[in-house]
Amino acid sequence: MAVFRFSWMKILLATFLLVTLIQSETEARAHNGLKVRRLVRREVDSQENANDSKDWDSELALGDEGTDDFLNDDDDGEDEDGDEDSDEDDTLDTKDTPAAAITSHPINFTLKAGSTVWLPCEISNAGYAVVMWKKGEAVLYQSTMKLTQDSRIHKFNNHTMMIQGVQTEDAGDYTCSVLGYSASETQQVTHSVQLYTEPKIVKMLPEGNNRLVLKGSTLIVQCIASGIPKPTIKWSRAGQRIREDGVEFDDNSIIIKHAKKADSGMYQCLASNSVGKPAHGAVDVKILYAPEVHIKKTVINTDEGYEAVLMCLVKSEPRAIITWQKGEEVITHNDNKYQIQFNNSDHSTLRIFHVTSDDFGKYTCKASNEYGNHHGHIDLVKVPERALWLEGRQDPSEDNPLLTWIVESIQPLTDIELKYLKVDERNDVVLNDRDWIIVRPDINQPTGNRYTISHALEGLTPGKYTAVVRSKNTQGWSQPSEHKFEGEYMSNEIRADERMEEAPQAEVRSSAVGHLPSSSSASILISSFFMYCLVRVL
Structure with a gap:
């Protein structure tokens, strides 16, 4: 019986000791958990989302009136059982415990759509550290608590976060933080995630009225494109690659100083980055300038009773107003006498019906716009028109140049x-x-009122030449027309001298050939010599 009592007492003593140990451990964990929850609450209260803050407050509520005093002053409060707290009970002993530290470094990830990315957050001395993952300001994970509904995002025990099937909306900055007792003690590492994207033209400049550039000013054309990696830009105008001659290239822009009218046109940019198809953009630029009048035929031949047609070409931007004058008198459209026509906004034709003696004289084609004016003159005459030179060519049978012109x-x-x-x-x-x-x-027979004249020049030596021709009809001489040409010509005297030099050489060659002994003559001489020697011996 005594043995039974002793055994029973040992069982009770062991049970008491075990219960005491479990209670002490539970109290310690509760105390540490309280500290952790206080840190979590401080971080969550800083979030901008009011709804999330309410949810966190409800979960972290301590349920008694002494909670706020406890969080504000750990040293002087009582514990939940009403006992006095010692310094060892209400504070975490961090004197001998190294602080948690993030050892991962920031990484810039550039990925293909649909791939998986692992965002590392290695922490030394993690212990009870509170680890938070955020994208921008949105909290994704708070320790082991997942706060995002995205099923593609997962966090592992080593605090690495994984995103599966990365899409365009996943691009951004992801931050892993280890919360401290104060903001200065909080550590973090931020990774950047971006996706390879094909080029896209965002904007072409200049826009609107800025596409109109005054002649002589600076023209800047920009092609703003997006894409990862950054697209390269190539420029063309009217289907031709733009070279560096007179053009400056600056990243996505081209700069043309002292713009000319020839710089007008459709500028096209090609953006490519080896991802997907290249992107195209275009902008139409117009160079504004004063009119320029060009007269192809400044002298028009006609006669009384005939019809005369006067033409002028006008280049301008914007379109010019074109008028015709004879002397100081402005000519107006008159179906019986004058007809003024415009073709493609830059050609103007003045047609004069039934020319009379009063119609001969000087006519003026005038053009003007807001940037200036210009004019050209045409003479209506009875004498021949100024000769129009055709391309010079060599006489096919000689070295003499053959000049050809039309009158x-x-x-x-x-x-x-x-x-x-x-x-x-x-x-x-x-x-x-x-x-x-x-x-x-010589004067050839005309085709209608057109004469085609040709003449071969002889005796020219190599060099540059100037030719001037004028024509005469029953009314007088035309204005002179000048033509320049050059070549490696050979005069008749030089050709004759060369023939004389070649002739004696031929005679010498034939003479030399005539005096060479033939093989039969040599044989006869040798035979005669042997016969002579034989007779002497006998």
């Missing part, structure tokens, strides 16, 4: 004067006006 005259041609001379090759000027060589080319 228009309703009245028959009676004379043609062609003069030419060699000019100074350095300054391209006539050395002596008395050195002109004058010839009278």
